Amino acid sequence: MRTSPLFSGRIEVFHKQFLEKFSNLEVIVLQNVGLLSLPVNSFEKCDELIQLDFHGNSLEMVSDRIFQNCRKITSLVLSSNNLRNLSNEAFAGLENLEILNLNSNLIESFSQNWIKNLTKLKDLDFGKPLSNFTYESTMLQHLKILEAINLDSWNIKFEKIKNLIDKLTNLKIISISSNSLSDINYTFFNQFQTLKTLNLDNCSLSGIQPNVLKGFPKIKELSFRHNQMKTIIKKTFEELGSLEVLKLGHNIIDSVDTKSFDIHNQLKELDLSNNKIKSLHADVFKFQTNLQRLDISSNGIETIAGLLKTLEKLEVVDFSNNAIKRLNSGLSGSLVLLKELTASLNEIDEIPRNFFAHFPNLEKAKFEGNLCVDVSIDNFQQINLTSIFGQCFDNFEGLTTTTTTLPTTTAETSSTDGSQTTTALTSTDLSITTTELTSTDLISTTISTSTLKKTTTTIRATTTATVRDTTTTTPYYVPSTQSTTLRTTTGRTTTDLQSTTKGNGIGNIAGISSMVVVFCGLRILIL
Known part of the structure; x- marks a missing residue:
């Protein structure tokens, strides 16, 4: 594939004459180069273009029909610019466009007329617009084959989200974080039978009732970070037989039922970080034998005794910033695949002899900010660590x-x-x-x-x-x-x-x- 040459520094003006020298380009990526404008007819001779990426510049407008000769383009990224208004002809000619990213601009209003001809669109990112923007409630309904939608930070209630996407039954990825969804009705999502990813971060959610998620037969990733959830009760995720990633970090969870994760063992990543959990029962993860990544950092956990005993496929574990004092019984089990262990900012005063011998594939271990007073050299025999970060030695004066x-x-x-x-x-x-x-x-x-x-x-x-x-x-x-x-x-x-x-x-x-x-x-x- 032919791509644009690499640039460094700033390119505030993008001259038409420059592109005429590279008329056979298929991909142009100009990220974070200070680009201020795209002159009219910039791409009139670039009929081979497939991808355009202008992320992170200072573009304020897109000229009418500027892409009209770029009928092969399938991906257009204009995120993190200063776009304010787009005319009805801004994307004319892009009948084969599949990906459109307008995230993080200064757009004041969204119109169906922008995208009326983009019938092949599969991935649409309208996240993080201006706080006082306006839009048409029916603006997306003609996008029948849309698979991914990002409406993050629209700051609207659930009923308005529902009206925007209820006809898009082919959706596989829905990201509606940073909206006011305290009135959410989870059964609404049952119509999306191919839904695989749902992002509900920062949506003022206070909890999830048992079995309300049972209509998500193919869901693989659920994210509820930065909400006000206080407890995780049993059967909450019981029906999610395909779930692989569950993110519950940055809530106020202080109670996790022993059977909260007695679900199908397809889970590969679990995030419970930055909550108020003081203890976890040793059997809480006993059915998650395929778990690869576990983050329980920044809670108030005092012991992890037996907690990981069944997690034979675990590769990354983070229990930093807790109140853990002992490791000798906390990591018992067959963690032969463990590659990264983070135990920083606890109250660990001893790393037991031969501690690392239990983890033959360990590559990185972090122990900053503990109270270690005895680190036996036997710990480092017959292991292949590439790095150990350990501020068991905090003061190097003198x-x-x-x-x-x-x-x-x-x-x-x-x-x-x-x-x-x-x-x-x-x-x-x-x-x-x-x-x-x-x-x-x-x-x-x-x-x-x-x-x-x-x-x-x-x-x-x-x-x-x-x-x-x-x-x-x-x-x-x-x-x-x-x-x-x-x-x-x-x-x-x-x-x-x-x-x-x-x-x-x-x-x-x-x-x-x-x-x-x-x-x-x-x-x-x-x-």
């Missing part, structure tokens, strides 16, 4: 550094494109900076090295050193007294460079960016 420079050698490294290169490392290329603590500023935080079995850190340059055109520093862990072997290989020759470092657990490799140090399986440790 540090001094010493530098040990390693002799000149030759290391075989892997370039960023995967090809093998041989790079000569001079004494300034590779140095180890060791940080020593001169005060007790780590608030009694230590890394235990008494159980450390290995006293040699090996850098395998052929697989872990990456040379990049940057000079950033990658942190790594150095025990209190450590004999370090830097092993580099060129061809069949192996050179071991011995260096003894002294410190209190924190060090840096400077000079070569993104050098990955292999230590008990850990790839990057950020403390």
Whole structure:
């Protein structure tokens, strides 16, 4: 597919002569470049265009019949501009248009005449207009094959939403967030037998009664974020056999019935974040064996004991910003697929020995803002974490550094494109900076090295050193007294460079960016 060249900076005026040089273009994307206007007849020779995207500019108008020769266009994005008024001829010629996005403009009125010829339209986004705009209640009724509609932030009541879309029975996606829908009648949506996504965020909803959603046989995603829901009672979602994503974050939920999620086990993502939940029964998720993402962050939960025991397919879990103190019994189960764990901003004072050994596929763990006073080095054996963020070490004042420079050698490294290169490392290329603590500023935080079995850190340059055109520093862990072997290989020759470092657990490799140090399986440790 032929696309427009990449631009940087501002393009306030879009000249017709420019496009004449690229008359065979099929896709033009000019986002956030400060575009002020589209001159008349700008696209008269662009009869091959399929997609146009002018998101995030300062366009104030669309000239009459400006797209009349672009009969192949299927997608037109004009979101986040300053459009105020559109004439009846603004979209003339776009009989094959399937996607029209006018979200976040300054449009004062919506007219059926704009879109009277857009009979092939499938996706229409009219979200976030001016607060005092006007519209025709029948403006959408001729769009018989429309599949997706966005009427976010119209600030209208349910009855008016109903009048706008009740003839669009082919809808699969309905987004009507930020409207006043306290009078909502869920049975209205039963007529949309192909409905898959319903967004009711920020609609002043106080709750969902049992079985009112039973008319949604094919619904896959439901979002009720930013409402005033207080409880989740059993059988609320019982009939939703196809539901995969459920978002209930940013409500005032303080009670979740043990059987609230005793539904079909198709759920893959559940968001209960930013509520007032103090406790969750250990069996509340027992039937959700296909759950992949769980967010229970920013509540008041004190324990997660046994909560995840049946979630064998879980890949991402976030229980940050709660009141959790212990992890040893909270993550029991078979979480062998877990890739990301976020436990920040709790009251965790200990990470149990071999804690990470239960998660062989874990890639990222976050523990900022806890009270950890003992982090056993055994935690980091035989794991493949790419990053650990842990502000168990909150105060780094009073540090001094010493530098040990390693002799000149030759290391075989892997370039960023995967090809093998041989790079000569001079004494300034590779140095180890060791940080020593001169005060007790780590608030009694230590890394235990008494159980450390290995006293040699090996850098395998052929697989872990990456040379990049940057000079950033990658942190790594150095025990209190450590004999370090830097092993580099060129061809069949192996050179071991011995260096003894002294410190209190924190060090840096400077000079070569993104050098990955292999230590008990850990790839990057950020403390």
